[in-house]
Amino acid sequence: MPAGQVLLVTSELGDADPALLAHPDVRPFSWSALLRAVRDPELELLEVAEPLWVGEWVRALRSVVLVKVLRAVHPGRRRVRIATYAIENLDARERLSFRSLDGRPVLGAAATRVATVGLGLSLLLLDAVVFGTTGAAENYRRAFGWSLRRARHTVLTPRLDACRVCGPPAGTPRDRTVLVLGAPGARKGFPVLMEAWERAGAVEQGWRMVVCDPAGEGEPDLPAGVSIRRRPPREVVHALLRSSAVVAMPSVRLRGWREQIGLPLVEGLTHGCHVVTTTETGLADDLRGHPLVTLTTPGDVASLADGLRRAMDAPDDPGAGDVARPVGYTKRDVVAWWLARADR
Numbered sequence: 001m002p003a004g005q006v007l008l009v010t011s012e013l014g015d016a017d018p019a020l021l022a023h024p025d026v027r028p029f030s031w032s033a034l035l036r037a038v039r040d041p042e043l044e045l046l047e048v049a050e051p052l053w054v055g056e057w058v059r060a061l062r063s064v065v066l067v068k069v070l071r072a073v074h075p076g077r078r079r080v081r082i083a084t085y086a087i088e089n090l091d092a093r094e095r096l097s098f099r100s101l102d103g104r105p106v107l108g109a110a111a112t113r114v115a116t117v118g119l120g121l122s123l124l125l126l127d128a129v130v131f132g133t134t135g136a137a138e139n140y141r142r143a144f145g146w147s148l149r150r151a152r153h154t155v156l157t158p159r160l161d162a163c164r165v166c167g168p169p170a171g172t173p174r175d176r177t178v179l180v181l182g183a184p185g186a187r188k189g190f191p192v193l194m195e196a197w198e199r200a201g202a203v204e205q206g207w208r209m210v211v212c213d214p215a216g217e218g219e220p221d222l223p224a225g226v227s228i229r230r231r232p233p234r235e236v237v238h239a240l241l242r243s244s245a246v247v248a249m250p251s252v253r254l255r256g257w258r259e260q261i262g263l264p265l266v267e268g269l270t271h272g273c274h275v276v277t278t279t280e281t282g283l284a285d286d287l288r289g290h291p292l293v294t295l296t297t298p299g300d301v302a303s304l305a306d307g308l309r310r311a312m313d314a315p316d317d318p319g320a321g322d323v324a325r326p327v328g329y330t331k332r333d334v335v336a337w338w339l340a341r342a343d344r
Contacts, residue, residue, distance in 0.1 A: 001025060002332045008033055010049075010056060017234055034063055038070050038080070045081050045338055051119055052088035052095050052140075064125050082125055083338040087132040089282035090258035092116065092143035099256075120147040128338045129153035132261055133282035152341040157286045158261060159328035160269045166242055169272030174245035178202070178308065179273070180211040181237065181264035182249065184220050184228065187257055189250035189278065189298070196250075196304035198223050200312070207312060210244070212237055241271035246311045248276045252298045258282075269293070274311040276304070 001007065001023065008029040012021065020026065027033060037043060046067055049056035067080050088095065096115040101108035123144055129151050131137035137155045140148060162168040178197075184190040197209060203225035216230035229236070241247070247268030251259035262281035269275055269292055277284070278298040287293045294311050297303035329337075 002335045038067050041077050043080055044078055045083055047083050050084050050086040081127040083128040085130050087136045087260040089135045089260050092139055116143055120144045123147040124150055126151040128341050130334045131155045134285045135282040156329040156334055158266045159330050163270040166238055175243045176207040177244040178209040178246045178248050179240055179244040180248055183213050183215045184211050187254050189252045192299055192301055192304055193250050194223055195301045196308055199305040200308040241267055244273055247273045250278045250304050251280045253280050274314050276307045276311045
């Protein structure tokens, strides 16, 4: 975390790293904690949840209003800039659609239009926006380009250089292991992956697949060569990333959900693994041409099997090739951009 930042947590994901939540500047959200922060004369930036995370955005609007009211009654203090980091890759209008109106298409379309305009108006409160992927930026611009003209915005993709925990890859030969980081569910393309795994003939070539399931629920049927590690600690995940040759995350689109960034892909690349994914991930456009990335057709068993074979047959050290590897940005860089741009 950048120095001077306090994170007030309103909700936790099941696979959140406990060590991160134990950071002294990470605290449970409360209105009293927010009020103390707002009263701080040194406060200059308030980061809020991204607008298309609708439930959290509604809560965030209350915080924004509180900040603006309190600063208005203390005119001598510096203005607090409002910023957000946006990664939603699902079409904004689909994200704002109402399932309860599926049987009434005209009314449903009208309700979605009203919700889109309303959300767009609320974006006028933002001073600076950083998009984590090109896909997210295009998504917001399609739906809310008119309301984003007031805010400074840019695309800062995640940093893909060596893992800060493990350091640069050691250069030693990798194990014949395909690593899957995430729950073995439909949206991560797991059923398709199991079929593609068998079609690729990986077991006959001495390969295995390890699934790190942070939820640790369910008992899926697994083909030969596939095993599940349930709720592995982070040090185990890092060890597997250092030793595995391939990371697979063949996400598919479901109603109301589309892969945003695909953090397992980022982790794989920062550890020097080959990565097999689909064009559904938010980073797909930003990773085209990367020497370690193989993009496949979402939901297509043959395409995924071919992608697995190509990744498994690739050398451990592909070299830089003719394509410069993306450098990307950390959260510290994002905050620095917000602070530098918000006053312009």
